[in-house]
Amino acid sequence: MYILDISLELTYSTLILGNRDDIEEKSNNSSVFLQRSIPEIYRLVAKTKGVFINPALVEPFGLTLIEAAAYGLPVVATKNSGPVDIIKAQNNGLLVDPHDQKGIADALLKLLADKNLWFECRKNELKNIHRFSWPKHCRMTP
Numbered sequence: 820m821y822i823l824d825i826s827l828e829l830t831y832s833t834l835i836l837g838n839r840d841d842i843e844e845k846s847n848n849s850s851v852f853l854q855r856s857i858p859e860i861y862r863l864v865a866k867t868k869g870v871f872i873n874p875a876l877v878e879p880f881g882l883t884l885i886e887a888a889a890y891g892l893p894v895v896a897t898k899n900s901g902p903v904d905i906i907k908a909q910n911n912g913l914l915v916d917p918h919d920q921k922g923i924a925d926a927l928l929k930l931l932a933d934k935n936l937w938f939e940c941r942k943n944e945l946k947n948i949h950r951f952s953w954p955k956h957c958r959m960t961p
């Protein structure tokens with residue numbers, strides 16, 4: 820799982836957050852590594868109006884996109900497999916080709932720079948997240 824928090828105020832900084840025990844040993848001059856619980860990371864990125872990105876070459880489903888959406892965090896995700904249906908159902912972000920670095924950068928910057936789009940994605944996912952709830956899922960299972 821990858822979560823990058825790139826805000827316009829932090830143009831030259833990258834925060835790498837995760838729940839690995841040794842994450843803070845990985846700090847270097849251009850990146851800051853912080854150990855945080857997973858819910859705390861989603862909450863922090865949503866609060867700072869960041870974007871969740873999943874650039875997997877292939878993502879069979881995409882539970883992490885559902886988690887991000889539940890926190891009101893817009894997403895950029897691979898167009899290969901699961902995220903296509905998730906973003907279609909929630910209208911909460913942009914699909915990218917994981918091999919297209921410029922396309923990924925453009926999608927992230929678009930969501931970060933266009934606050935109307937960011938809030939629209941947030942509003943949509945908070946409205947539609949129930950489509951992926953456990954009760955809904957169980958009702959659809961024969």
Ligand SMILES: O=c1ccn([C@@H]2O[C@H](COP(=O)(O)OP(=O)(O)O[C@H]3O[C@H](CO)[C@@H](O)[C@H](O)[C@H]3O)[C@@H](O)[C@H]2O)c(=O)[nH]1
Binds near residue numbers: 882886
């Ligand atoms: O450092 C981490 C990374 C992930 N997670 C959690 O673990 C779960 C699964 O994460 P993911 O990165 O998607 O794990 P995988 O097991 O590699 O993914 C498979 O399982 C997922 C859950 O069914 C599917 O969404 C994916 O498509 C499938 O490839 C999620 O709840 C994450 O929040 C953590 O707690 N800590």
Ligand SMILES: O=P(O)(O)OC[C@H]1O[C@](O)(CO)[C@@H](O)[C@@H]1O
Binds near residue numbers: 820875878
């Ligand atoms: O980018 P790759 O090599 O296709 O790996 C993607 C895989 O990594 C994960 O995102 C995390 O293990 C899986 O959910 C996904 O299937």
